[in-house]
Amino acid sequence: MNKEHLSDPELQEYALNGENCPPQFNEHIQSCNFCRQKAELYQLMFSSEIKPEAPIFDFDLTQTVMQQLPVPQPTALEKSYTIYWVGASVFLSAGALIYLIFMTSRGFLFGKITPMTLGISITTFLAIFAVLGIDIFQKHTKQMKVLQSELQQFGSLSV
Amino acid sequence: MEEKDLINRILRGESALFAAIIKQTQGLVAQIVFKLVKNPEDRKDLAQDIYLKTYKNLSTFQFQSKLSTWIGQIAYNTCLAYLDKKKLVLPDGHDSVHENEETLLEYLSNKTLSSTDNETEQLLFRAELAELIQAALDTLPPMYRLLITLYHYEELSYDEMSAITNLPVGTVKNYLFRARKALKNRLLKNYSNEIL
Numbered sequence: 001m002n003k004e005h006l007s008d009p010e011l012q013e014y015a016l017n018g019e020n021c022p023p024q025f026n027e028h029i030q031s032c033n034f035c036r037q038k039a040e041l042y043q044l045m046f047s048s049e050i051k052p053e054a055p056i057f058d059f060d061l062t063q064t065v066m067q068q069l070p071v072p073q074p075t076a077l078e079k080s081y082t083i084y085w086v087g088a089s090v091f092l093s094a095g096a097l098i099y100l101i102f103m104t105s106r107g108f109l110f111g112k113i114t115p116m117t118l119g120i121s122i123t124t125f126l127a128i129f130a131v132l133g134i135d136i137f138q139k140h141t142k143q144m145k146v147l148q149s150e151l152q153q154f155g156s157l158s159v
Numbered sequence: 160m161e162e163k164d165l166i167n168r169i170l171r172g173e174s175a176l177f178a179a180i181i182k183q184t185q186g187l188v189a190q191i192v193f194k195l196v197k198n199p200e201d202r203k204d205l206a207q208d209i210y211l212k213t214y215k216n217l218s219t220f221q222f223q224s225k226l227s228t229w230i231g232q233i234a235y236n237t238c239l240a241y242l243d244k245k246k247l248v249l250p251d252g253h254d255s256v257h258e259n260e261e262t263l264l265e266y267l268s269n270k271t272l273s274s275t276d277n278e279t280e281q282l283l284f285r286a287e288l289a290e291l292i293q294a295a296l297d298t299l300p301p302m303y304r305l306l307i308t309l310y311h312y313e314e315l316s317y318d319e320m321s322a323i324t325n326l327p328v329g330t331v332k333n334y335l336f337r338a339r340k341a342l343k344n345r346l347l348k349n350y351s352n353e354i355l
Binding site: 037046054061 | 174175177178181182185186189190193199202203206207210211214261264265267268271285288289292293296311312336339340342343346347
């Protein structure tokens with residue numbers, strides 16, 4: 001038997017990783033009461049039966065954090081796409097409406113108007129309609145932003 | 160739901176799903192916060208701060224580690240910043256071996272062997288020992304407490320611990336050896352106070 005006791009790292013290695021230890025560790029442990037008891041203490045300290053209770057927060061962390069998350073904002077890309085979609089929808093709806101009116105009553109309403117004048121009128125009307133639509137949407141987005149920041153200010157004051 | 164899907168959906172605006180991430184990882188975060196910070200009020204603020212930082216930086220997560228490891232890293236860094244702010248330096252643990260170590264080990268060994276016959280006695284002994292271990296753990300330097308907890312109770316790998324603490328794997332192993340030794344010495348000290 002090796003008279004020198006095992007060092008602390010060696011004892012830990014034996015206690016926690018016994019199978020992969022050099023054989024001389026095992027030989028020494030078998031013949032040395034002091035080292036065996038130390039190794040047993042290490043095994044006992046970290047055995048699953050003596051696991052201390054895991055700490056838990058004494059408040060609802062999930063709810064507290066979720067209340068503080070910022071309201072999701074559409075990205076710049078989403079915003080620009082939305083403007084195009086609104087513009088295109090307005091444009092198409094107005095076009096369809098005018099086409100319908102034109103088709104049903106062209107003889108009665110536009111009998112004396114030349115196709116060129118009619119074309120220019122429709123294009124101008126649609127362009128004005130689209131610009132107005134986009135303008136309304138932008139104003140609406142701006143107002144929502146103001147409203148949201150006021151709500152957030154109110155929220156932080158009340159906390 | 161896959162971690163990647165979950166994160167992508169949160170990033171696309173489904174922020175309510177972030178609750179699932181909190182529920183999945185708050186055990187690990189609690190271990191880190193409780194082991195590094197003693198004040199209960201500060202723990203509460205830090206826990207919230209950790210998850211608000213996580214949410215804010217979610218788009219920067221590169222999927223190079225588990226999400227829980229990344230959040231553990233945020234928790235560790237947040238606690239460390241708090242310790243610096245409060246001028247609390249992580250103490251260097253120096254533990255002397257108990258003068259009656261041999262006697263105590265003998266006594267403990269006998270107690271372990273003798274109590275194996277009686278189940279109730281064994282349960283009581285183990286419960287008592289668990290309390291003494293918890294008490295000894297509480298007196299260790301925060302870094303030692305944390306490393307023992309992450310390795311033995313949260314069962315993290317050396318690599319995960321290294322990622323969380325930003326320490327090389329070799330240093331983590333070395334600190335862990337020292338931490339176990341310090342815990343053993345404190346436990347023997349506490350035990351000697353109990354039996355003497």
